[in-house]
Amino acid sequence: MHIGKLSAGESSMMVVLMDYNLYLMRVVLAINEDPFIERKGKLNEQNKISKVLHCDGLLLCVLREDRTRVIVWNPYWGQTRSIELSRYRHLPGAHDRLFRYALGYEDKGSYRSYKILRFIDQSYNTPINLFLGYEIYDFDSSLWKTLDITPVWRILYRHHGVSVKGDTYWPASQIDSPIYGIDDHIICFNFTSESIGPLLRLPFDARYNDDVTLSCVREEKLVVLLTHSE
Structure with a gap:
């Protein structure tokens, strides 16, 4: 997760999740040499983190052991905000670990x-x-x-959303698809209208056990990678 560039074409700062901890890493991309990675420091001191989502410079941290709250962290200012989660007590069999998350924003002109x-x-x-x-x-x-x-879609639990211009995208499939786990669509949650969909068909046919991965370029363009299983 890139948060800043120290020297154009030479090195950059990254936030990396390893072993339930967040680390600030310096990655040096020298010409004609292998990349060099230097660990600069550990960012979380008390809470183990199971998942991190990024949007507009903010990090949404899902905690591994404390499932009553999430933490939103601004690495630039060093500020955090603890947000207490609601409890879906009326949903039979709901398991906290199966919740998916996304962080986004509504652009209100003078602020987000x-x-x-x-x-x-x-x-x-x-x-x-x-x-x-x-x-x-x-x-x-x-x-x-x-x-x-x-919903008329299915978003698999293993998929993490990708933030582009304040909205979040996931690989998805039709909920009535005869074969489970084939991601041949993408779907977007719009944080302004607070709505999701419609399903958008990808320009290729994924097969069972193929891996469809989303990424973004400068949080402005969406990139889709299809990896065929052997």
Whole structure:
């Protein structure tokens, strides 16, 4: 996760998640030499981190052991904000570890209003297509609210969203697809309208066990990589 460049074409600073810890790393890309990586420091002192999501310079940290809250961290200013999670007590079989997250924003002209999406559409001891719930946290109001969303898509748990211009994209498939796990679409959550979809068909046919990976260029362009399984 790139957060700044020290010298154009020579080195950059990265935030790397390893063994449930965040580290600041200096990566040197010298000409005609192998890259050199130097660990500059450990960024988290108390909480183990299981997942990190990035948007607009902010990091959303999902904690490994404490599932009652998430932490949003601004590495540039060194500021953190702890956000208490709501509890889906009315959802049968909901398991905290199966929640997916996304960090994004609504551009209000004079400032950006940041939001967190949290959702679960598959859980232990429930049918695989059972939809459970979407909710969103607004930094301005400091409140969670439930979204009225009925999906016709499936986003696999292993997929992490990619932020592009404040919205988040995932590989996805049609929920009624006859073969589970084939990601032949992408889908976007719009943080301004607080809505998701429609499914967008990818320009290739993925096969079972193929890996579809999303990335971004300067948080402005979306890149899709298809890796065929052998």
